[in-house]
Each structure stands twice: as C-alpha cells, then as structure tokens.
Amino acid sequence: MWETVAPRYDRGIEFWERVQFGGGREWVCSRATGDVLEVAVGTGRNFPFYPARARHITGIELSPAMLDIARKRAADLGQEVDLRVADAQALPFADASFDTVVCTLSLCAIPDHRAAVTEMARVLRPGGRLLLLDHIGSNWWPVWAGQRLVELMTIRAAGEHMTRRPRSLLAAAGLEVVESERLKAGTVERVYARRPAGGS
Known part of the structure; x- marks a missing residue:
C-alpha cells in the first residue's frame, strides 16, 4: 500500500499536519540528540527539524x-x-546502538506495534530517548466511540488504527516517561520516554 501512496503522501499529510498535528514534528525532533534512529521514516518529513546535536541520522x-x-x-x-x-x-x-529513537505518525499503522516498541527500546543505549508522535484513542468516550467506528474501516482499508495508546506499552519495554502531552480532545499524543541509565 505504501508503495502506491508514496507519490501523493506529502500532499495528503500536509492538511492533517496543519489541523491535527501542528508543531508535533518540531516538538519531537527538538529533543533528539546523538546517534538517531528514525523508525518508519517515510518521506523524511522530520529531516528539517533535527537540531545540530543530532549528529547522525x-x-x-x-x-x-x-x-x-x-x-x-x-x-x-x-x-x-x-x-x-x-x-x-x-x-x-x-x-x-542509538542515543535517540524517533517514530512519528507510524505506530498507528505498524501491524504489531507492541513488537515495534520493544524493538525501539532494545536498540536504545542506557539513558537513551524514545520520542513519539501519533494519533491515539481519546480518553473522552464520545470521541473514542467515533474513532472506533472510523477504525473499523481504516484497519481494513489501510491497516490504520485510531484507538491505540502506545504510551501504555512503554513501561513493559523498560522505559520511563519523562514528558508527554495529549492534545486535540486527547486524540494526539507526544511522548519523550527514556531508557534508565542503569538499564541493561
């Protein structure tokens, strides 16, 4: 599917980045440092926002x-x-292997997002940062119910989930949340999590 979508992906996501995710890429990338792995890098829309201290991407x-x-x-x-x-x-x-792992607007579509979070935690060095941006299931039930209805179609059409909450997987992966924000009636989340410096 993504092979087909690729030529028009940037045009399609621009509207949602303005309306739903404004400032999210900047928030995530501004916290990146050292050797950075970006998971599901897509068309590279995060590239302009990485600071100089992100030495290698x-x-x-x-x-x-x-x-x-x-x-x-x-x-x-x-x-x-x-x-x-x-x-x-x-x-x-x-x-x-990495000081920072970044994943934006992708855990919603990775089939086994639990495995992906576990893998991202695995490749982090002790003290390393996991930085996430995604749309998630709202904590306001009328919005969640609407998302669930939409999800019944989007999972079948594009493998895209609307009600996942990746933050709930972080502790099991050995990560601790340092900073997080929920926006847009709880449907968008930005997370900065850390692998403890003493972690194995």
Whole structure:
C-alpha cells in the first residue's frame, strides 16, 4: 500500500499536519540528540527539524518508494542520512546502538506495534530517548466511540488504527516517561520516554 501512496503522501499529510498535528514534528525532533534512529521514516518529513546535536541520522522504512523521496529530501537539505529498507518489528541493529529513537505518525499503522516498541527500546543505549508522535484513542468516550467506528474501516482499508495508546506499552519495554502531552480532545499524543541509565 505504501508503495502506491508514496507519490501523493506529502500532499495528503500536509492538511492533517496543519489541523491535527501542528508543531508535533518540531516538538519531537527538538529533543533528539546523538546517534538517531528514525523508525518508519517515510518521506523524511522530520529531516528539517533535527537540531545540530543530532549528529547522525539513520532511517528505516518498509517502502522503497517512500525512501526514494526521503533521499531526495535529505539531498535537497544538504543532510547526510543513512536510509535503508527494514521492518520496525525486527530492527536490523544490535542492542544499545542509538542515543535517540524517533517514530512519528507510524505506530498507528505498524501491524504489531507492541513488537515495534520493544524493538525501539532494545536498540536504545542506557539513558537513551524514545520520542513519539501519533494519533491515539481519546480518553473522552464520545470521541473514542467515533474513532472506533472510523477504525473499523481504516484497519481494513489501510491497516490504520485510531484507538491505540502506545504510551501504555512503554513501561513493559523498560522505559520511563519523562514528558508527554495529549492534545486535540486527547486524540494526539507526544511522548519523550527514556531508557534508565542503569538499564541493561
């Protein structure tokens, strides 16, 4: 599906970034530091927002077509990034490989988001940061009910879940939440979590 969507993805997401996720990419990327892994990097829309202290950026994505667009974006920005095809549910990196892992607007569509969170935690160094942005299930039940109805169609059509709450998976993955925000009637969440410095 993402191979087909890739050429029009940027046009489609721009509206939602203004209306629903405004400032979210900036919030997440501003907290990145050191060696950064971006999971489900897509077309590289986060690239302009990484600070200088994000020394090296590696990005993985399941869709080669999305990666082609990300490579062009990086080149246009004069950035050196390491982009490769890989599965978020089975990251091809050793334990404790990165200082920061970033995942934006993607855990909603990764089939096994629990496995993806576990993998992101695994590749973090002690003291490392996991930075997330996604739409989630609202804590206001009338909104959640509407999301659930929409989800019945979007899961079938695009594998996209509306009611997931990734933050609930972090403790089991050995991570502690440092900072988080819920916005838009509880349907958008930004999370900065950390792997304890003494973690194995």
